[in-house]
Amino acid sequence: MGIVQRKDLSLAERLYLPEVVRGLSITFRKMFEKPMTRQYPEEPLPKTEVTRGQPRLVVKDDGNVACVSCGMCEAACPAYAITIDGGETERPIEREPVRFEIDMLRCILCxxxxxxxxxxxxxMSDELELADSSRGALVYDLEMLKRPKAALQKRIDYVYRLNQRWRKSSSTS
Ligand code: SF4
Ligand code: SF4
Structure with a gap:
């Protein structure tokens, strides 16, 4: 069995001086680089139409909510965050939600x-901030979820543009 020949360490190596110098040089260099941290909330996150914030319900130009309480979103929600009770209406759409709640503490913004x-x-709106003093206050009801269509228009246009790909490919298949 061979004997492992260990390298003799110099005094500087035994005192870890090369590592200390290398570490300090990195610290010194980083002091002059642009910081990567963000001073939130004074410096809010940039928001674009791609931003997937909290979901909101569209209110059409006639003042009625666009939802027909079909329950598709409730069934699709993986976090069981949505609760809907539908009601009858005299309008042509026949149904609209009488209760529409999203538990924002459950919502994973998917x-x-x-x-x-x-x-x-x-x-999905660009509303990201979420803070309150009770859990109950973060269960948003119908009135809290309603937004005029214009407020969501950028996101609506973006989603339409995205879905255009599938419309084109399905029409050619
Ligand atoms: S219940 Fe949900 S999926 Fe159905 S119309 Fe309303 S928002 Fe859309
Ligand atoms: S988790 Fe939130 S974003 Fe995802 S489906 Fe449920 S309510 Fe919508």
Missing amino acids: GFCEEACPKDAIF
Whole structure:
């Protein structure tokens, strides 16, 4: 069996001086680089139409919510965050939600509800901030979820553009 020949360490190596110098040089270099941290909330996150914030319900130009309480989003939600009770209406759509709640503490901002909706009634907004002093206050009801269509228009246009790909490919297949 061979004997392992260990290298004799110099005094500097025994005192870890090369590592200390290398570490300090990195620290010194980083001091002059642009910081990567963000001073939130003074410096909010940039928001674009790709931003997937909390889901919101579309209110059409006639003032009615676009939702017909079909329950597709409720079924698609993997976090069981949505609760809907539908009611009858005299309008041509026949049904609308009398109760529409999203538990924002459960919501994982996945966007499945947006994808599942056959009526373009629910879209991911760019609203990201979420804070309150009780769990109950973070269960958003119908009134808290409603947004005028114009407020969600950028996201609506983006989703339409995305879905255009599938419309084209399905029309050619
Ligand atoms: S974004 Fe996802 S988790 Fe949140 S309500 Fe919609 S489907 Fe549920
Ligand atoms: S899928 Fe759309 S129309 Fe159906 S209940 Fe959900 S938001 Fe309303």
